[in-house]
Amino acid sequence: MTIAVFPGTFDPITVGHIDIAVRARKLFDEVILGVAHNSSKSPLLDAQARVDVAAAAVAPLEGVRVELIEGLLADFCDREGADVIVKGLRGGADYDAELPMALMNRSLTGIESIFIVGDSALSHVASSLVRDVAKHGGDISAYVPRGVATAVSDALSRRG
Numbered sequence: 001m002t003i004a005v006f007p008g009t010f011d012p013i014t015v016g017h018i019d020i021a022v023r024a025r026k027l028f029d030e031v032i033l034g035v036a037h038n039s040s041k042s043p044l045l046d047a048q049a050r051v052d053v054a055a056a057a058v059a060p061l062e063g064v065r066v067e068l069i070e071g072l073l074a075d076f077c078d079r080e081g082a083d084v085i086v087k088g089l090r091g092g093a094d095y096d097a098e099l100p101m102a103l104m105n106r107s108l109t110g111i112e113s114i115f116i117v118g119d120s121a122l123s124h125v126a127s128s129l130v131r132d133v134a135k136h137g138g139d140i141s142a143y144v145p146r147g148v149a150t151a152v153s154d155a156l157s158r159r160g
Contacts, residue, residue, distance in 0.1 A: 002083045002084070003028065003030045003032065003080060003081055003082045003083055004024050004082065004114070005034050005077050005082045005084075005086065006020060006024055006031055006032065006033050006085075006088075007036045007069060007076075007087075008033075008034070009041055009043060010033070010035050010054050010127070011050055011127050012045060012053060012127055012144055012148045013144065013145060013148060014122075014125050014127055014143055014144050014145075014148075015122060015142075016088065016119070016126070017054075017088070018058070018061075019119050019122055020086065020088035020118060021033055021061060023116055025062075025063050025064055028086075029063060030063050031064045031065075031086070032067050032080055033054055033058060034066075034073070035047060035066060035069060037070075044131050044155050044159075045152070045155050047068055048068075049155065051067075051068050053145075053147060053151045056145070056147055057145035073101075074111060078109055082111065084112050084113070085102070085113040086113075086115075086116060087102070087113055087115050090118045090122075090123045098115065125143050129143075134149070
């Protein structure tokens, strides 16, 4: 059985993330969508909320599950018995950001990273842009799975 870990902050999970998860599942027996902490980001949704909305979003997808990543991604992959890390790319900037991480993860444990090019129709969809649209009162429902827009709106309301 081949296991792929698809890590990300998923703040919030988007239709672009779902696209990558669906296509990764066609290549691997199991895909673990790993909700991670990124020290260079200040998430809108707390870790448990990101896990919850991601789990609801992937619930219809057989062979895809959500787990919280605590600590190093490479260690998480080792504990889960993962064969590969999957990352989605929208363009060259994503590749430039992901390559050093892929090399570090391989250096730490030998795990390889596989890049899946995102659907060009979704190349403009990014969690940061979705959050920005939501912060300014825009409708994000076309860019996120069902239920996510409500979670984002609730988080924004709590922040005041």
